[in-house]
Amino acid sequence: MKSLTGAPAEGPRPARLIATLAGAVRAHPRAAAALAFWSVWEAAPQALFGLAVARAVDAFSADRPGRAAAWLGVLAAAALVGAFGTRRLYRPLAGIVEPFRDDLVHRVTRGAVHRSLRGRAETGAVARLTHQVEIVRDAFGGLLVVLRGFAVAAAGAFAGLLALMPWMLVLVVPPLLLGLALFAALLGTAAARQRELIVGEEGIAERTSALAEGLRDVTACGGEERVRAALGREVDAQAAAGRAVARMAAARALAVAVGGWLPLLLILVAAPWLLRHGATPGTILGGLTYVLHGLQPALHTLVQGMGAGGLRLAVTLARIMETGGPDDPPAALSAPSGATDASVGADAPAVELRSVTFAYGPGAEPVIRDLTLTIPQGDHLAVVGPSGIGKSTLASLIAGVVTPDEGRVRVGGAPPGDPRRRVLIPQEAYVFTGSLRDNIAYLCPDAADDAVGRAADAVGLTTLAQRLGGLGGRVDPAALSAGERQLIALARAHLAPMPLLVLDEAGCHLDPTAEARAEEALARRPGTLVVIAHRISSALRARRVLVLDGTRARLGTHAELLADSPLYRDLVGHWITGPSRHPAGGDVRASRPPRRSGWRAPGYGPRSCG
Template sequence: MSAVVPPAVRAAVRRALLREPRRLARLAGWSLAEAAPAFAGGHAVARAVDDGFAAGRPLTGLAWLAVLGGAWAVAAVGARRVLLEIAGIVEPFRDDLVEGVVAGALRAGRGGDAAAVARMNHQVELARDSFGAVVTVVRSFAFTLVSVALGIATLSPAVLPLVLPPVLAGLGLFLASLPALARRQRAFIVADERTTAAVAAMAGGLRDVTACGGETRVAQSVGREVARQARAARSLAAVTATRTLSLAVGGLLPVLLLLAGAPWLLDRGLTAGVVLGALTYVTQSLTPALGGLIQGLGVSGVRLVVTLERVLGAAGPPVRHGETAPDGVRLELQGVTFAYGPAAEPVIDGLDLVVPEGDHLAVVGPSGIGKSTLAALVAGLLRPSAGAVLVGGVPAAEVRPDARALIPQEAYVFHGTLRDNLTHLAPGAPSGAVEEAVALFGLDGLARRCGGLDADVDPAGLSTGERQLVALARTYLSPARLTVLDEATCHLDPAAEARAEAAFAARGGTLVVIAHRISSALRARRVLVMDGARVLAGTHEEMTEASPLYADLVGHWESRDLGRVS
């Protein structure tokens, strides 16, 4: 089992179970009460037959059946308390996962990626439900198996060899199949996520797809993901057949052995009531418990391992930035690969790139291709799965925070004065520099509307474009010499976008722009084109010749502008 469950998953489950030892003890106590029929059932049936109905004493037989009914009443009370105790274990487990996912999204700069966060929250809910199901079925089987074994041993030890070996054999066969089951379940979940991501990217980029005439290529790409998911589903269905075989060996074979061995048991002095009691133990308690375990672990258990592995991978360890001052802001990516989770397909795979200090690079590509992931890697908010991202020779995640800045699409403005917002990253900025930034980024009108730089700003009263302008001017005033604009001008008109990018280019340092419009690429010294199949970098002219995707985007932009002129 240790090969099936990764260490991080085992640690998370162990923490959840041992968080409250008293609750775990209460769960065990109520589980004993719930298992009362599993122990009393065979005895009650045997005594009801031998001492009651077969002996001509129906009242005695009914009294023994009443004892079994009492055991079921105790079990009903125990079952209710068991559910409450399991909920007390599962809900904090879910809260921890949600906290980890949200913190991981914020650390990774994916807080604005609602789709990614929603997918991970869906994974959390799956993990929560699966964890509760696994705790329920494992606990139920364990207490039932022990209760049945004790019941048969006290009823007639001679029956044990006909019951326990096939049950253990069926259980062993099922456990042996779990590694393959886990691999195929993981492959299915990854295929499902890839299909979801492909469809979401297609839906979000329909305008670009239509503009570039890429309908056929996109349809083929999405179709490949759908076909891959279908193959994974068929492969998963094939291995789940092992569950049926395991249940047949562990649940049905004991019944056959008891029926076939009944003459032998009767010859050894056992009564018909004992044989019926043994059958009761197997059919009413052991077989349902084994079926629940196989179904629960085979579905919920494997899903728990796979989803929890992905959730923990997305949350990741805390990213702690160092205080190392880089030697300049030359940006270098050496064989960089990154995937959101150990089993996920890489978003960026083996990327080599050098951006000299003072360069102006525009990153172009369709929605969902990994541009924002690249921005987060460059800014040190994500660590590569393989390779290195260096800023001035220092790993990006260890660069002193004031040496680089990332401006995301969703700009943040806090309550306070306009001057406080603008000088947040440069508290000592002189008034002249602040006024220059206001003029450069076209914030004069906002300043007048607010009542001056020292008047309070209500973030809710600003448009998304105004918030972006404030964030741009704030970073312009900061000491950061590596600036990454992750569609940070998407809510601005083309003229305001051009002014902002020109201001950063003239300011010095290294500028990386995740392009929202193709005009951003035309203003850059170099262009990085990400189209999924390959990543190309060069000048505008070089990319027009080397990349059909880039040529299509440029052609569409030029034809649109010509149409406006005419």
């Protein structure tokens, strides 16, 4: 079978999938710790159930009803403790599962955009985004519940059996392990059958979408029968895959019989021997209780959950990972916590491009061609050039919004796109209905009010904040001007903890004074600043300037580029004949040209965002 990418279909890679899911749990240690803590509470009735039954039966046999009632009361109290623990489990469970779902949506969307930019129809992404992501979300949550429930039941039963009579563990543990091993041996075949079902679902989604778009052409060409036959074959194959998945349920029943029912039979067969070696009737009944009401239901739930939801999770997650963006795995989908790229670290450049080429679609002329660029940590770089030359495309490459056709992009030594590493502020600022504080703190929701206020003051948002009624004032995006929306976005960037800011003409709707104040505030902020310049004054404020001219790129200080770049001199509007050379790293502001009233460099109008 071929996958929709044209590559041979492969089964899920267990090690990678397990690492992915484990990484999703480790990414939220507080939620994982809370889940484990309340699971211990939930285990109380499991540990005491058989022991209380055994002691109560022996007490009744000895005509001591008060003692028996006390043990049953202990069991009732343990049940209340367990119920309390179960009630508290769902919040930490959601704290693990929901961020994982968000990471999956991010990956599916990036993969679809990546392939669409290369001219490939991406209708299969609809099935992944609307159906498969929800399968993974629900199955991952269910898997955590099932695994945790089995661990709780097994730990409680083993502790209780040990307290009752250690010999019973010999009768219970080996067949339980045998049943688990048998089930594990079936997983490979079951996963292959489940994958066929998932990939077939995508194939039908793509074929029906194409059929809907070309239905008139099919009818006009008289191709109804041929199309019906082709679609029918895929539907039949999907039905066969569904039946194959259903047949695996019978095999799972065998694992439950060995691991869940065989211990019960062994205890009954060994009962006379146990009685001769100190067991009481209550001990036998207590052991049966641990197996019948603890281990056997937990094993049945584990096998059914792993055999159905777990397989769907593994296969669907593998499919999403195969079709996601090539260089940008979300945080929970990357290597487990602690396992990072060797090049990631404080010594890595803030941004590094190596021989990068990018074009919008196959056959199109590259917008960026063979660009190599290194931006060190803490740099302030302005990117200038005529409109349409590729400045915004460069910003998108750095931010990971698009992927290069050739070459490599790294941000802090890692693939771009991780929202924890960078902030991209585009021309059209995103502002939502809510308080001004919520808008500014969107990327740093835990920020204190005084920090939010300092960010607003730094970029010149004070007047707007006062008009709205302070940080708690309501923001109505439709009632704000484009410049006011940009100021809010710039304040958001100032407050954000990310080490790299990329401004893609983010102040083009501001007047020059307001834009200068915001940019200078962002330059003082710790980290690296890349400004896609709308006005040439942004280049005068920057430490270094990158000039894009369509055939080559030149990098240097303002003074160096005035000397060496005719295009830059044209943009600045000040021709210099025989200039003296300025040493790299000198004070670029010392060599600013005199301002010309009313002059505009090509593509740099005072209110244009081109």
